[in-house]
Amino acid sequence: MLLGLAIAGAVFLIIALANRISVTDDILNDRFSFDIVKRANDADDLVKAAGAIYLLVALVLLVLVIIWTFRAMKNNEALGRTMPRFKPGWGIAGWLIPFANLVIPVLILQDLWRGSDPATARGDTTWRSAKGSALIGWYWAAFIVSNAVRLGATSNNDNEYTAKYFDDLKSQDSRNLAGSAIAIAAAVLAILMFRRLAARQEACLLAQQQAWPSAG
DSSP: OHHHHHHHHHHHHHHHHHHHHHHHHHHHTTOOOTTHHHHHHHHHHHHHHHHHHHHHHHHHHHHHHHHHHHHHHHHHHHTTOOSOSSOTTHHHHHHHSTTGGGTHHHHHHHHHHHHTOTTSOTTOTTGGGSOOOHHHHHHHHHHHHHHHHHHTSOOOOOOSOOHHHHHHHHHHHHHHHHHHHHHHHHHHHHHHHHHHHHHHHHHHHHHHHHHSOOOO
């Protein structure tokens, strides 16, 4: 599953960031060696490569999550969940609209959880009042926090290689490392969430089929 690759990409990025933090720390503490310039350049190149791989996987993953969300919302309709809060088209737009994508996707996921409750009869209009999922809540919290931490890492645009430059770089890399670690937790929670949602929809369909009167 691509989420596994996302975890691997995040681990690679953490290793690259930790390596550059180590090199930066050596520079700040005057622990120079004959190869310090090469180490610094290699550390920069590793972070750039790891960042590019992580971004590529994240973009592909976003496309697949959008497709999955749309199909799951259509499944919700097929299960007889009437008057949904969002139409399936929002399963696409909800992930892409700035600021709205901080709220709409988690509302959709919670509605998918409520709509896939096998104990709720087909056509029951009260399905949206069912209990939501703590797993989805924890996943979304980790996802938002990971992105907030990384966005809070101020870019270092200083071209002067002063102590302040390296101190800012170390701080930026530390925040990105922390954000990547939280992203791994979010990815693990996402794997559990998607699997449970898919299993619940299958169980709900089976329960509805068993409740249908036998033909003849």
